[in-house]
Amino acid sequence: MKPEELPILADKEKALQASKTCRLLYCSSTACVASGSGAVKDGLTRALKDNPAGKAAALAQTGCMGLCSHGPMVRVEHADRPSTLYEYVNGEAAARIVADELAGQAPAAIAPESAGRVLPQDIPFFTRQTKVVLARAGVIDPERIEDYIAHDGYTALTRALGMTPEQVCDEIQRSGLRGRGGAGYPTGLKWQHVRSAAGDKKYVVANGDEGDPGAYMDRTLMEADPHSVLEGMIIAAYAVGAQQGFFYVRAEYPLAVKRLERAIRMATRQGLLGKNILGSEFSFAVDIRIGAGAFVCGEETALMASIEGQRGLPRMRPPYPAQSGLWGCPTLINNVETLGAITAIVNKGADWFHGIGTEKSKGTKIFALTGKLNNTGLIEVPMGITLREIVYDIGGGVAAGRSFKAAQTGGPSGGCIPAEHLDTPVDYESLKALGSIMGSGGLVVMDDTSSMPAVAKFFMEFCVDESCGKCVPCRVGTVQIQGILQKVVDGKAVQADIDRLERLCVTVQRTSLCGLGQSAPNPVISTLRYFRDEYEQMLGAAASARAEVSA
């Protein structure tokens, strides 16, 4: 296709959508599928078929609408009035929604938490968010490229192809975008490194391994808007001079894989991928590689070994992938959320993106908000928002009337942040200063019933299971740390064990080969920093001493 054909395709799709009386969108992302969106789809389909006005309405699937704990979700869009969002929808409720919507009736008020209730869209959960990367998530049908194109899809690519690769790198660098995979390395700078690295053959890798327990930002993005990640990747390839790209997605994400496969196929068919993209000189092909579900395979060097067909083990850096990556060639590796931000930056400009966020952390970040909150789900917020706003405004406060104890960010590589730091702005530097990290975007809220040594032990067990075993501090050290934490939790530890624990944590942190081992002690170190009293109260000697006093 030629660039000028793109708006024609977009207009055609827009006209098609406008010709419908209304559009019924049901979420077909993994969380809603799990809570029964299959039955919702059947219910909607049947009701539309049985209704004489059904033909004039459109039914489409979308990706995640955000408030996963209230799924399955359905949204009904009208040309002339605001959309209506329904929560906890089931088959029966679907029929009622169709009947009401086609008849133009306002939905009847029903009891909270009952099926098919209307969920107001002006609640802080929605209004406090800023959707940049997820702008199309829950809005478009992820399996139809036409829908993506009707929502400005591939316009950023057209624009980028009109710039020089250097200009594209510059634009990204000026935007201040930093890697969303955890380390927060400036994306534009990384692109420049790959661009200027010697070699004709270069690769781009989209890291969709997403191994943090409880995190599902990347999966959701790939499921809800696969083309935006793909488009970001094509732009990246153009900017760095790569000919081949790989999506690395874990095998536990079959829906994401299916949608990416489809997106690649559709984009190739439209000439947006493959030889001479949009009639230009630039050619780029993309393949998918499926990971076997090892956390360490999200680490860039292990990931590349895995793509090469070897055992997914990290290796020492330097050389960095930008110098010597896949098969020894310069390789750009970015997280899928990082790539998901590219189209907006190219379309709206670096300055616009630079205007969101804090001094050193620009743009928005997606978090998988979980734990003891009233509202859990997937949120996108501007950098610099405070934890308090996330927990109390967006999350609706701690559930069941309990009180807030800590927020865990960064998953097994992160730390716990106590109540006294709730007003900390969420950005790379502030979280690091508190002994945690931004990480990939897992955010677990714990209430006063959580035992912090037990939380630390949970994450350490994860690291023990996921350590690749290559270097001794991580392989053996994590097992020993876990052993001590078990003793603590069992009430059998003594003060000397805590001392050994602290020393061991520092050794593992300082001597491990890759980020997994280097960050594995973080949950222990941060809970010791803020909740040491909990550890001490659990000491065997202290426990028996207390028993004596009370006797």
Next chain:
Amino acid sequence: MITLTIDGQPISVTPGTTAMDAALANGIDIPRLCHHPDLKPSGGCRLCLVEVDGRPNPIPSCGLACEPGMVIRSQSDQLTALRRDTIDLFVSDHPLDCVTCDKAGACALQKYAYDYGITETSHDFKLGRTLYQNDNPFFIRDHQYCILCAKCVRVCDEVIGAHAIEIVDRGFGSHVATPFDVPMADSNCVFCGSCVQVCPTAALLPVSRLKQGREWELEHKKTICGYCGVGCGIDYRTKGNHIVYAQGYPEAPANGEFMCVKGRSGWDFAQHPDRLTHPLVRKDLARELGLSAEAWTLGPTQRAALADFVPVAWETALDLVAAKLAAAVKAAGPDAVAGLASARCVNEDNYLFQKLMRAAIGTNNIDHCARLCHASSVSGLGMAFGGGAMTNPIRDIRDADCLFVTGSNTTESHPVISYEMVRAVKSGASLIVVDPRQIPLTEHATLWLQTRPGTDHFVFLAIAHVILREGWADRDFIAGRTEGFDEFAASVAPYTPEVAALASGVPADKIVLAARMYALGERARGASKYAAESERGHSGIFWAMGITQRSEWD
């Protein structure tokens, strides 16, 4: 050259050298368990951490590329503390059985525990691996001693090219295994024993070594392997005139530490009871001459086989041979006697033998078993290069950019040479194999030209044809060193790739590709070691008996 400082000592190295190699080359010993000079850095043991000015954290020196002006410290209180903690973790997962361990005295972990004063672990002792495997006659695998340095896996992969073992499972449960845990003999293992050689602990030990004494009781007897022409150095560890096990040693010019199964394990003949250690005379002759028998114990199989012989003293035997030879010369002249020598004997013995024939007996009737295999190459090489032997040292092979192998099943016939080839390929060299058979090297080949048997010369002629046609030949070099080149060029003119393809069954485009790769020394990947000195890569031709013993030429 770049200059940096390690432990206050100014050091100059070539760019790309690691801090570890720079230190070792300058007599600075950095503790290390997973480093091996012949293997790529792994970075798993974390003992080699050093401090670098301007870097916040200690860095493993085995993976640290030297940079100009770097200031490195290999010793400090911080490093000592970190190393102690690391060794502490190692020994929490490794029995400290040193008093009964066969490896004691040669164990690297024991050495560092000693150096850093670690007597026991401060952690809970927990073994990640406990398997004991003795599924083959050559070596045992005792996993409790394994420290997962992965040197065995890496040597099998990077040097031998057998890929017989890998680390399976992960984390604390990681262990070294064959695919699907099949017995060693059913795997790709070629039993070269290189894994045993590089193992720093008692996890891999030769069967012959088990319970045969402490390391320090064994003597070193260095010699050259007699099996093939590679000439590998072997260090026999002996005790009381008995070989306990064989090992390679880094200074051995041909092979370094690596050997093949024959060199490493094929020495049992030396102390086999069936070995002939006495001269023997036929019984009837001995009776006729009235020779007296020496007291001599025969091996079990010899007793039957040698029933017709009588052992005699060396003096008696030599007198008998001398008398018989003298009688033959007297009766029919020196040319009635002929001698045939063997490549199994050392050069010096062969020299003396021909001296005996020529000077003492007075005949030129002396020949050698290499007549069969080597005569054609001696004359061919002599004519082409002025000497009838290999043109380059074996160690050059690893630095070649393009290897052209034909008429040689190197992996089986000269395994140690094949290791060098594998190393070259693993570091990016291209490999062209011309052979009708799918020899093991084809697995590593960039290009395999499978000729019909007996048609390889068509391919060679066509390659020469293409090189000349495309102007890839180095005309100056040729002009300075050859004569009769134009006749040669004319002789290959008819042999186009298409003609060769018809005769040999190798597609013409593959022949052209091979010609280009060989002529230009094209690598499969990576930069040539010779990039600075020449535009073209360096190619090597490797052939053996499949070429020298070919007889037809049509």
